Amino acid sequence: MTGKHRQCDDYFVAVEQALARSAWSEADSAFNHFRDAMLQHFALEESILFPAFEAQTGINMGPTQVMRAEHAQMRALLAVAEIALAARDADDYSGNAETLLIMTQQHNMKEENMLYAMCDQHLALQLAELLPQLESGINMRELM
DSSP states (O other): OHHHHHHHHHHHHHHHHHHHTTOHHHHHHHHHHHHHHHHHHHHHIIIIIHHHHHHHHOOOSSHHHHHHHHHHHHHHHHHHHHHHHHTTOHHHHHHHHHHHHHHHHHHHHHIIIIIHHHHHHHSGGGHHHHHHHHHHHHHHHHHO
């Protein structure tokens, strides 16, 4: 899952680079990849990883709840950034993108340093079942 964070980061950088050149069409395409990768990553966590962790640990109001709330905030930021990009409003896009970047970096640090480690610890016996489900979802995005 950490690898998907890096892939999303790469897509985000591609949007920024395209905008720096005023290559709007390229920025649109890169943003679509970025948005789709982010949303798919959230969906995999929320539909597979988090429920497995919650079922195994009995912790329903802990870190997974925080991550879901942050996903919701990031979805909203993605939506307003997309609107700004479609309107060709570089300043509005940049403001929303900066907020999204900061939030995403903080979110990823929490997942990578805390939640994923907890998942590794508590879901080790379910790895053979969970990994193919997660990889299948990841590979579906790569086929798009």
